[in-house]
Amino acid sequence: MTEATDLSLQVGRQMLSEQVHAGLRAAIMRGDHAPGEALKPQELAREHGVSLAVVREALVRLVGEGLADRLPNRGFAVPAFSDRRWQEIAEARRAVEPVMLRMSVERGDLEWEARVRAAHHRLARTPMWSAQQGQYFSAAWSAAHYAFHRTLLEGCGNPVLMDTFDRMWTASELARRWSGHRTPGRDAAGEHQRLEQAALARDADSAVAVLAQHLTTTAAVLSGTTHDEPPEAP
Known part of the structure; x- marks a missing residue:
């Protein structure tokens, strides 16, 4: 793989991650996902037609924004309402x-x-x-x-x-x-x-x-x- 090809793949993955992040963020803010609901990377990857790595990057960003929780040994979830x-x-x-x-x-x-x-x-x-x-x-x-x-x-x-x-x-x-x-x-x-x-x-x-x-x-x-x-x- 050439350096140019590798860079192109990285840029493409970043763009996909941005799209998935924006879509998930909007869905959570709309209330499409209930408080405490699991955000399963495998299901989200199939739904968005992207790789697990892309979905995980998007979910990690949501955690940083306070719109998702990272649970030990249980993946990701929408914050519980408490x-x-x-x-x-x-x-x-x-x-x-x-x-x-x-x-x-x-x-x-x-x-x-x-x-x-x-x-x-x-x-x-x-x-x-x-x-x-x-x-x-x-x-x-x-x-x-x-x-x-x-x-x-x-x-x-x-x-x-x-x-x-x-x-x-x-x-x-x-x-x-x-x-x-x-x-x-x-x-x-x-x-x-x-x-x-x-x-x-x-x-x-x-x-x-x-x-x-x-x-x-x-x-x-x-x-x-x-x-x-x-x-x-x-």
């Missing part, structure tokens, strides 16, 4: 994200301010709920929600912390989608608006307090999650 797991994630977010937000408020420049304002504007104008194709959480709102929170924190200028945020966010987002219900009385839009206002006012103490309460409320919602019937369409 109050303890999500409370641990919430605890980690409450420990890390307020520190990042304080750094952002102190370090963020005018470009950061503009991005925060634009991200909040998009979030505020995007409907949260949708019954299209059975998805009650709007995919557009979920993307805008992530973008707003990430933009608030990226002013910290620390890529290691941002990678940590991305992983915690993905795990929390999975739990939120599994929750499948609305939260009566919660003013999420108001919480986001107060976050934007405090951050842009460069009031680090207020911004941190609002974010801490926001994360605490989210944790309480997820800890009370049930898996009954999905919500009625708006």
Whole structure:
């Protein structure tokens, strides 16, 4: 085998791994795989028409993102839905994200301010709920929600912390989608608006307090999650 051929095979395998990873990630986030369900490499390889090595690479990436667990002697599985797991994630977010937000408020420049304002504007104008194709959480709102929170924190200028945020966010987002219900009385839009206002006012103490309460409320919602019937369409 020539060096060029070997390189071509490596590139092809990487592309297949990217495709399988993207497909599995989307399927897990959609709820196609139940909490705790086994992700069997042999079955997935047949389903996607790829080798076991390609599937394993994709699964290892999902483990790194918090969307799969690697079980000793039992392969891979979708994370189990448990109050303890999500409370641990919430605890980690409450420990890390307020520190990042304080750094952002102190370090963020005018470009950061503009991005925060634009991200909040998009979030505020995007409907949260949708019954299209059975998805009650709007995919557009979920993307805008992530973008707003990430933009608030990226002013910290620390890529290691941002990678940590991305992983915690993905795990929390999975739990939120599994929750499948609305939260009566919660003013999420108001919480986001107060976050934007405090951050842009460069009031680090207020911004941190609002974010801490926001994360605490989210944790309480997820800890009370049930898996009954999905919500009625708006």
